[in-house]
Amino acid sequence: MPEKDIDIGSRLKKLRDERNISQRQLAKKSNVSNAAISLIENNKTNPSLGLLKKILDAVPISISDFFAMDVSEENKVVFRKNELIEIGSGLISYLQVGQNLKNNQPQMILERYKPGADTGKSMLTHESEESGLILEGRMELTVGDQTYFLGVGDAYLFNSNIPHRFRNTGGIDCVIVSACTPPSF
Amino acid sequence: MPEKDIDIGSRLKKLRDERNISQRQLAKKSNVSNAAISLIENNKTNPSLGLLKKILDAVPISISDFFAMDVSEENKVVFRKNELIEIGSGLISYLQVGQNLKNNQPQMILERYKPGADTGKSMLTHESEESGLILEGRMELTVGDQTYFLGVGDAYLFNSNIPHRFRNTGGIDCVIVSACTPPSF
DNA sequence: TTAAACTGTTAAATATATTAAACAAAATAT
DNA sequence: ATATTTTGTTTAATATATTTAACAGTTTAA
Incomplete structure (x- = not known):
């Protein structure tokens, strides 16, 4: 049974929104193109681990925490x-x-x-x-x-x-x- | 400060060794080429998340658990x-x-x-x-x-x-x- | 021993991720 | 109001991941 694939895009966007930084700011900090961030957030690409890591390092958040991150809407407090x-x-x-x-x-x-x-x-x-x-x-x-x-x-x-x-x-x-x-x- | 990048290869190899399955067996089960698994285990490629996920689904183990996985040698019991x-x-x-x-x-x-x-x-x-x-x-x-x-x-x-x-x-x-x-x- | 079925690795071909650059829309400034 | 930044998105060019196929080494069987 193929596990349902995790929604990387939402996770990244959530992180970014919480910190109120733009795609370009994050891009600059992580040495990644802003286009890549846009594509990832919209799940229009299948990012490599290395790229994702560069971005997460800039947030910063560990890969482990990123995937363990609570993405449920249950206790959501802030809605952008x-x-x-x-x-x-x-x-x-x-x-x-x-x-x-x-x-x-x-x-x-x-x-x-x-x-x-x-x-x-x-x-x-x-x-x-x-x-x-x-x-x-x-x-x-x-x-x-x-x-x-x-x-x-x-x-x-x-x-x-x-x-x-x-x-x-x-x-x-x-x-x-x-x-x-x-x-x- | 760029976080030290996690050693995906070792993690995957450890998983596979623990289960005593070959690269090709895992490849078949996950619909991924055995070459890809070899390259990943030797950190000779920068796998996409999708690919990694397909492999981990076949193990099976969640991406979250994979990155949270204890990889320390401290309590290692079996050495292949x-x-x-x-x-x-x-x-x-x-x-x-x-x-x-x-x-x-x-x-x-x-x-x-x-x-x-x-x-x-x-x-x-x-x-x-x-x-x-x-x-x-x-x-x-x-x-x-x-x-x-x-x-x-x-x-x-x-x-x-x-x-x-x-x-x-x-x-x-x-x-x-x-x-x-x-x-x- | 020899052959057959494995093991993991590698090279070239192909598919695809990533970037650079241009775009339109929205926010900010003058 | 009209520029001027800044936002996120998209396309074409480029870099690179992934596959296919072949390789050499080891194990299993005969």
Whole structure:
């Protein structure tokens, strides 16, 4: 039975992200081409041990530790901006913090509403407490029979059982960071 | 500071030796050429991770365990015939069991005396207890003022402080396995 | 002894990893 | 806003790993 092959790319990228260094910085430090690092991180090459070692020495981390490295997402604490999970796109895009969330965890979502985006006249309802804050643009928020107009820096908090609706009536994207507990979908 | 690069070859060879399988057997099982295995074991190539993985899967052992593998000689118990340490060659060759022997360990040596080989008229003396057994050929052994002629199966045991001398007066190689405590050189 | 089946190693052919250089996109600076 | 760096990616050129095939040495069998 052929063992499933380990995902070198993710491991290396994780290491690099944790240290906040660029491919080129690491490349320079390890005397390896940045292209090689890119190819490795995307699993588009089958690196030689010597090359991998040069890179790991520059991190630095031992080969042994590298392969023993915990790569599970279970206890992941930091999610880099490009590691957010896309759980929906289109006129509204959703980037979630974390995966397979437990019921006791908040579902943090970075939401981007393009001009005209609307969650719908039929209103949303679900079993959660929901909060959010406007990062860019403006948002029309309806909760129950009240409608609010929010700008950058404004925030909201309500029980999601109350029918609610988001509409971007402005001319530019509206970006919101929101949180639901428990996760709503 | 560039980490000293790990000796992949020895590790793989050790694994293979422990399992008593040939390069070709392992090659077949792992779908890798026997040449590749030979080159890797002799550190004459810089194997790709994929290739190494295929081989390790066939052993089988995980990459992680492979690099975490204890490769120290400290507690080594079995020394294969090709692992004996050559501590002298020429008319007499010495192959020792183990390396960096402690004073409380016996120095076991496989000795081969070519026809005419002679440890010398000046006689040997050192602080040890010495024993041996003839495996092939014949040997003239002098200990103190006594000279003995030994054949296959014969053995000896004496205090090495007593001047002694080995001479192969026969026409074929004489092979002896000997032991000194403590090690004499 | 001789032959046959192994052992590990090596050389040339081939496949592929790695680099150097150019690219587009994003961040930073002016 | 417009450059200017810096980001990661990709392509073609080059270096090198891997295979195929042959070699020589050892072991096993007859």
